[in-house]
Amino acid sequence: MINLELFTTKSKKDWIQKDLKIAKGAGGVVIASVLALPDPEGTAELATEVERTGCVDMLELNVSCPMPASTVGMHIGNNPEKTRAQVATVRRITKLPLLVKMTPNVSDIGSVARACEEAGADGLCIANSVRAFPGVDVETGRPVLAALGGYTGPAVKPITERFLIEAQQACKLPISAVGGVTRWQDIVEYIMLGATTVQVATAVMWGGWEVISKYLRGLEAYMERHAYGGLDEIRGIALQHLKTVEELAQSPRATPTVDADVCTGCGECVQSCFYDALILEDVLRVDRERCDGCGLCLLICPTHALGWEPSSA
Numbered sequence: 001m002i003n004l005e006l007f008t009t010k011s012k013k014d015w016i017q018k019d020l021k022i023a024k025g026a027g028g029v030v031i032a033s034v035l036a037l038p039d040p041e042g043t044a045e046l047a048t049e050v051e052r053t054g055c056v057d058m059l060e061l062n063v064s065c066p067m068p069a070s071t072v073g074m075h076i077g078n079n080p081e082k083t084r085a086q087v088a089t090v091r092r093i094t095k096l097p098l099l100v101k102m103t104p105n106v107s108d109i110g111s112v113a114r115a116c117e118e119a120g121a122d123g124l125c126i127a128n129s130v131r132a133f134p135g136v137d138v139e140t141g142r143p144v145l146a147a148l149g150g151y152t153g154p155a156v157k158p159i160t161e162r163f164l165i166e167a168q169q170a171c172k173l174p175i176s177a178v179g180g181v182t183r184w185q186d187i188v189e190y191i192m193l194g195a196t197t198v199q200v201a202t203a204v205m206w207g208g209w210e211v212i213s214k215y216l217r218g219l220e221a222y223m224e225r226h227a228y229g230g231l232d233e234i235r236g237i238a239l240q241h242l243k244t245v246e247e248l249a250q251s252p253r254a255t256p257t258v259d260a261d262v263c264t265g266c267g268e269c270v271q272s273c274f275y276d277a278l279i280l281e282d283v284l285r286v287d288r289e290r291c292d293g294c295g296l297c298l299l300i301c302p303t304h305a306l307g308w309e310p311s312s313a
C-alpha cells in the first residue's frame, strides 16, 4: 500500500491538551511520537511540551517520514550526524525513555543506529515507510497520486528484516520492528530475528483492530504447541544461522532436497530454474552439478516441498 497522508490536520494544542489525556485515561502505556523539526532545539521544545502533560510514558522521535522533499523526516534520519544532533538534544531535556523511529530510505542504517546509541537513545523503532511512487493511470496519463508517498504492508517486510539485522550488527539497542505484519507468523519471524516488540499498522487499516486478537490467538497457540515459556526463548534464535555472501561463497555449494511426499509435480520450480538443475520426470530431481544453490526453487515452491540438505543449511 502506498499512502500520501501528510502531516496531521489536528492542531498541536488539541493533540497535547485533549488526545494525550484521552490516551492516558484509557490506561495503557502511551508512546508519543514527536516529529523532529529542522532545528534540534525546536524538537526539544516540542518534546518538553509533550512531556509536561504527564500523560506520556515514552517519547518516539520520528526522523523517518518519507514524504517531505527536504529538511525533515527521512532527510534527517538518513544522515547519522543530523540524527545524532536530534537525539542528543532531546536526550538532554527528557528523562522519559527515548525511542527513535528509523527510516528504511538509507543505505547504511548501521551508522545511523550507532549515532542514536551514542547520543543516548534507549531503543529504535525499525522502520517507517519506504519512499515510493504509486503508479500512473494509463487511461488518463495521470499519476495515481501526485507525489512520492510511503510504501507499507507485506512488500516491505523483507526490507524491514534487512534493517533489523543490520542495526543489531551495529548497536545494542532494543528494537521494535514494524513493517508488513499480516500474520502471527510474521511476528514470530521478527522476534526470531531479535526484535523486542513488534508493531502493526497497514494490516489494522485493512482488517480492523480485530487482527490484533487474531494474531495473539495464533501466537499463543504456537507458543503452547512448542511449549515455549516466553518470547525470550525464541528471541534472536535465527541470527546465529546468518552468513555473509562472502562466507557463503567460501562454503561448499548448498543444494536443495525434495520431499517427494509433499511435491505435487507442478513444475513451477523447473520453470524458474535458470540453471536447468531441476528435472521433473516421474518425480522431481535436483542435478547437483548444475545447481547454483541460489534458493529460488525453495522460495517459489507453493507446497514447500524443497529444503536444504542438513549439512548445507
Ligand SMILES: Cc1cc2nc3c(=O)[nH]c(=O)nc-3n(C[C@H](O)[C@H](O)[C@H](O)COP(=O)(O)O)c2cc1C
Pocket (backbone or CB within 6 Å): 003, 005, 033, 062, 101, 127, 128, 129, 150, 152, 153, 154, 156, 178, 179, 180, 181, 199, 200, 201, 202, 203
Ligand atoms: C496511512 C499511514 C500513515 C502513517 N503515518 C505515520 C506517522 O504519522 N508517523 C510514523 O512514524 N509512521 C507512520 N506510518 C508508518 C507506520 O507507522 C509503519 O511504520 C509502516 O506503515 C510499516 O508498518 P506496516 O507495514 O505494518 O504498515 C504510517 C503508515 C500508514 C500506512
